[in-house]
Amino acid sequence: MSDSDIDTDETPTLPRFDELGLTGPVLAAIKDLGYETPSAIQAATIPVLLGGRDVVGMAQTGTGKTAAFALPIMENLDLTQKTPQALVLAPTRELALQVCEAFEAYAARMKGVHILPVYGGQGYGVQLSALRRGVHIVVGTPGRIMDHLEKGTLDLSELKNLVLDEADEMLKMGFAEDVEQILAQTPEEKQVALFSATMPPSIRRLAQQYLRDPEEITVKTKTTTNTNITQRFLIVSYQQKVDALTRILEVENFDGMIIFVRTKNETETLAEKLRARGFSAAPINGDIPQPQRERSVQQLKDGKLDILVATDVAARGLDVERISHVVNFDIPTDTESYVHRIGRTGRAGRKGDAISFVTPRERYLLAHIERATRQQPTQMQLPTTEDINSTRLTRFDDAITAALSDEARIAEYRDVIDHYVRNHDVPEQDVAAALAVVAQGDTPLLLDPSDDQLAKSLAADAERGTRKDRPAREGGAPRERRSRGDFTTYRIEVGRRHRVEPRQIVGALANEGGLGRDDFGAIQIKPDFSLVELPVTMDAAVLDKLRSTRISGQLINITPDRGRPGHRGDDRPKRSYDDRPKRSYDDRPKRSFDGPRDDRPARKPRHKKD
Numbered sequence: 001m002s003d004s005d006i007d008t009d010e011t012p013t014l015p016r017f018d019e020l021g022l023t024g025p026v027l028a029a030i031k032d033l034g035y036e037t038p039s040a041i042q043a044a045t046i047p048v049l050l051g052g053r054d055v056v057g058m059a060q061t062g063t064g065k066t067a068a069f070a071l072p073i074m075e076n077l078d079l080t081q082k083t084p085q086a087l088v089l090a091p092t093r094e095l096a097l098q099v100c101e102a103f104e105a106y107a108a109r110m111k112g113v114h115i116l117p118v119y120g121g122q123g124y125g126v127q128l129s130a131l132r133r134g135v136h137i138v139v140g141t142p143g144r145i146m147d148h149l150e151k152g153t154l155d156l157s158e159l160k161n162l163v164l165d166e167a168d169e170m171l172k173m174g175f176a177e178d179v180e181q182i183l184a185q186t187p188e189e190k191q192v193a194l195f196s197a198t199m200p201p202s203i204r205r206l207a208q209q210y211l212r213d214p215e216e217i218t219v220k221t222k223t224t225t226n227t228n229i230t231q232r233f234l235i236v237s238y239q240q241k242v243d244a245l246t247r248i249l250e251v252e253n254f255d256g257m258i259i260f261v262r263t264k265n266e267t268e269t270l271a272e273k274l275r276a277r278g279f280s281a282a283p284i285n286g287d288i289p290q291p292q293r294e295r296s297v298q299q300l301k302d303g304k305l306d307i308l309v310a311t312d313v314a315a316r317g318l319d320v321e322r323i324s325h326v327v328n329f330d331i332p333t334d335t336e337s338y339v340h341r342i343g344r345t346g347r348a349g350r351k352g353d354a355i356s357f358v359t360p361r362e363r364y365l366l367a368h369i370e371r372a373t374r375q376q377p378t379q380m381q382l383p384t385t386e387d388i389n390s391t392r393l394t395r396f397d398d399a400i401t402a403a404l405s406d407e408a409r410i411a412e413y414r415d416v417i418d419h420y421v422r423n424h425d426v427p428e429q430d431v432a433a434a435l436a437v438v439a440q441g442d443t444p445l446l447l448d449p450s451d452d453q454l455a456k457s458l459a460a461d462a463e464r465g466t467r468k469d470r471p472a473r474e475g476g477a478p479r480e481r482r483s484r485g486d487f488t489t490y491r492i493e494v495g496r497r498h499r500v501e502p503r504q505i506v507g508a509l510a511n512e513g514g515l516g517r518d519d520f521g522a523i524q525i526k527p528d529f530s531l532v533e534l535p536v537t538m539d540a541a542v543l544d545k546l547r548s549t550r551i552s553g554q555l556i557n558i559t560p561d562r563g564r565p566g567h568r569g570d571d572r573p574k575r576s577y578d579d580r581p582k583r584s585y586d587d588r589p590k591r592s593f594d595g596p597r598d599d600r601p602a603r604k605p606r607h608k609k610d
């Protein structure tokens with residue numbers, strides 16, 4: 001395995017796309033998209049893949065990996081072959097859809113290219129009919145690809161290219177065995193490209209076993225987050241987050257935005273509160289049907305929607321050019337999630353902004369983020385009432401200016417105003433002010449600076465940093481963790497002998513069922529099966545999706561657990577109290593008081609101090 005290291009902070013002048021070996025319709029499509037200079041990973045990878053060698057590429061998310069493997073595939077595509085000739089494996093449905101969109105963009109100048117996304121949560125009918133008609137490129141998640149291979153509906157016998165995208169994520173989510181089984185069912189003579197943000201031993205072993213003398217290309221960066229992203233944070237208590245967010249949305253000049261929260265319920269609640277305040281917002285989480293999620297993402301792309309309120313799982317792989325801002329409404333406790341979240345903005349050389357809400361008791365997380373990203377987020381101040389008023393006046397001025405540009409309508413209403421002034425003897429300035437009141441409605445245009453209770457409270461909480469940060473529900477009561485009664489225990493047919501771990505179970509179920517961290521209770525791993533606590537309120541449709549999930553290559557066949565209460569999953573017959581053997585007092589072993597207990601030496605008697 002030969003190595004090729006690139007330091008993006010000291011990158012020499014990069015070649016043009018036409019100097020990398022790309023030609024014809026692929027090159028034309030790149031120019032249509034406005035691509036001018038390849039990224040470091042693209043410049044290093046594309047010529048190697050066009051030359052036929054296997055590749056192991058190490059680069060962070062947002063560096064242009066998709067084009068690095070997709071463009072060579074498109075360049076060498078044989079449109080006469082009806083069976084799949086390229087397969088891309090991705091850890092999540094969102095990433096699979098994003099990769100599909102990229103392929104479709106690169107195929108814009110080619111006729112008759114068929115690209116199929118294959119993932120859990122989508123009906124089999126659409127996928128089966130497309131496969132029967134003929135598909136050139138398949139992009140899918142490992143679980144659903146395995147299902148098609150078992151059913152015999154996916155023919156990989158003539159596969160020429162295989163890509164493992166975000167391989168480290170796939171292995172973290174428990175797809176290692178699925179990936180190996182898929183690799184084993186592909187032709188010996190194929191080109192393999194493996195892309196990963198990290199290179200743990202498991203990825204290294206996979207590369208050594210399934211790739212032939214690959215070129216290892218590493219894009220080194222001095223920071224793990226994009227330097228195009230401005231990172232800021234605001235110290236704010238939980239109860240004040242919505243009001244603080246509202247002020248920021250009023251003052252901040254943003255295009256599209258993703259707001260991250262911890263739970264699926266909070267996506268719905270916060271989106272509703274923002275809509276009530278006049279913002280165009282929609283939730284996106286694992287419980288929302290896939291077509292609706294795709295529709296919301298498309299609306300964000302088209303400018304019909306400005307804000308998505310999302311969970312980590314739902315937003316994974318999301319790449320929308322309009323996203324100028326990311327807000328961590330709930331800051332994640334692990335730096336990996338933080339890096340992934342803010343990576344939704346500032347992509348492909350664009351500028352981005354990331355704002356994190358930090359409660360006083362979460363200050364310690366800032367040090368972790370700084371160490372992990374090698375960048376220091378800047379503390380921001382809550383926009384003041386003066387800032388709000390200035391912004392509102394500017395927008396009010398802009399609205400008046402826009403209206404004045406429509407001379408025909410202005411002339412029409414000028415006669416109406418003249419009529420009112422003549423008949424009521426009121427100055428025109430007062431009439432204009434009255435019309436502004438009518439247009440504004442009951443909500444005052446300007447805030448009273450002397451009554452800025454939020455700023456006062458925020459300053460006090462930042463100093464104290466006490467118990468006031470605890471999450472509160474609508475009625476003001478503390479937010480509760482799920483109790484045992486909120487969960488139902490399910491049995492899945494993988495256990496210790498399948499070498500399964502809790503993280504693999506959580507990763508697989510979260511991906512296929514769109515579940516969040518708070519949706520999991522206790523997990524017990526038995527020799528041949530495991531028990532997982534999931535919400536009582538879980539939708540039947542989610543359970544149907546989970547039934548076809550695979551972990552370590554094994555179909556889990558999830559079912560409600562029927563074990564005896566208190567010993568769930570124990571297959572031994574239940575024994576009543578009366579069945580237990582009885583022992584009388586006289587049956588108990590006698591203990592002699594003639595000497596010390598056991599074989600321990602007798603302790604010396606204590607002596608009182610003089």
